[in-house]
Amino acid sequence: MNEDLLAKIRLIRSPSIGPVTFRQLLARFGSADAALAAIPDLAARGGGKPPVIATAASARAEMDRVEKFGARYLALGRGLYPRLLAELPAAPPLLIAKGDFGLLDRQSVAIVGARNASAAACRFARGLAHDLGQQGLAVVSGLARGIDAAAHDGALGSGTIGIVAGGIDIFYPPENEDRQRAMFDHGLVIAEMPPGTEPRARHFPYRNRIIAGLSLGTIVVEAAPKSGSLITARLAAEAGRDVMAVPGSPLDPRAQGCNELIREGATLIQNAADVIETIRPMDGRVQSGNRPFEAAAGEAIDPDDSVRRSIEELLGPSPVPVDELVRLSGQPSGPVQMVLLELDLAGRLDRHAGGKVSLR
Template sequence: MADPALTDAEAFARIRLCRTRSIGPVTYRQLLARFGTAEAALRAIPDLARRGGGAPPPLAPVADIECEQAWISRIGARYLHLGAADYPPLLAELENAPPVLTAMGDSALTEGRPVAIVGARNASAAAIRFARQLAHELGEAGIAVASGLARGIDTAAHHGALATGTIGVIAGGIDIVYPPENDALQRAIAEKGLLLAEQPPGTEPRARHFPYRNRIIAGCTAGTVVIEAAPKSGSLITARLAAESGREVMAVPGSPLDPRAQGCNKLIRDGATLIQSASDVIDSLRPFGADRLAAPRAPYQAELADQTAAGENERRALVALLGPSPVPIDEMVRLSGLPASAVQLVLLELELAGRLERHAGGRVALA
């Protein structure tokens, strides 16, 4: 179901805005906050980039978006716009939430307290059996299970919760199956559960796409359970993103002699909740946002930002504060003495001009 306030023209403009190469989720939000609509933001981008001292970025071609929309309709998928009633509510809380998702299946599965189950691709037989059983028992308790459709633990979790409701988050386009052996599973999730993808249809998954997928898994769920994970694995990235988003991090302990258990054991040592059963997961989630989840949901709306702008001298002073090392935006506001809205506008201009890079933790640096 689309946001009734979103016209076809505005929906098209939002897709075009987020498909423009230089526009990330944070920049997308800032543009909507400053200009109110994606249509107005698209018109303003060339002037913003020129003020930032660079050439305007090439906007996503209209013909490409028309072809994408036609293909999405043909394969039976749909768009979920940030701000729409069917957009995952917990994911919408993230500052870098995807502006647009493509989906197939039941969006209601993202309501309440979904749980992510992730882990090793080369998982042991015991871990795979436990993941399937845990997902099944959580599903029987009315909790949807999300994962990333990878081999091993992800696949086991999806199979365990397939009958009760599972959310599969795809690293590539929603019409791309990866790994190939999960073709039947992916089609079953589209029919019985929910498939989500951030990348445009037809996008083959690349290594750089998986961290983006992991943030969606962590962001659309109330907590993440890790079952077997080597140090520096993608599962630990998902756990870290969950913790940074204020979500519960849980881990299943394993033998210290098994390298696949090192990541989970380290998570527990660092404060993650030790999990041995579905009841442990349910108990861990009881305190999570009870008041927030009980409150009526209000769709995200871009609140118009203060239109304070910086003068040329102030713009030069802000650029002088930047360098190749990332610096917090709050620090730039403090050092410049300018209103936060003026600082944000200059940074937006520099980014659209290709002169600024955004980093984690609200930090920026010269490109």
């Protein structure tokens, strides 16, 4: 039994501990075991009760289920965990994967789009994925209907990575079961959620950040306004990755999202050569490997009660950037992050996109 992995599973499966809190705990305490031991005291300092922590028995049961399914864990900061994905502040601490792990050392590009895509768009996505695969790129998508399915089909012979919103042993949508099983043998399937998790609406944005974070760039083939594909494109842009879009007819609502992306500065894509030209400047940042946890909490300085009060007084129900708290408090980053960690574990802090926090 891998005790370090067991402790990490307990930590991240605990209801109140998300990726940012997980990363800060490991940066501060060095190991998941030490973090688990420190949580009650941290929560008490934050003025709350200790959060519910996942049991060792539940973590062992999950590990057994992953092993029996023939999958394995990828842990942030170690081994095969993808370097590009690790750059995200909210990178998943643990992934579960099955298939060809060699694909993680290949440059990859995401292709996403509408579930109710037109036949022409699906044909274009399939051909584009095939051509990108012939250039040695792995194609990443979300194993959904429409454009995702077409992209996986086009690149199945050369290398494709599917990110699922539920557990790795759940086939969703059901008609994708044969496709997902084929990718276990000839591609790679990755999940953030534990086995047996049925995908819910709240899981898809988490999946989308993995698609964007794993890839040098994201291509949107067809997307209506406010679609999930546009969320993936926004996440890619926030991560400093290229956003590309295929133009479509202004008469087709499914093309409005792509056309709007191009208006806002996304690169117009017509073929694989356009994609290669766009992403090549980002070469050299892909390979997986060991990466130590960065000290996300800054200097390991334990704040005193006056510092805690001053930082808590700066917080309210409106989200505020952590950098602004550091500036207004006059404190180094380390104590500010530690106070926020204590409040978080006490159940008194909400974390928002863009590195913002608010008092619950």
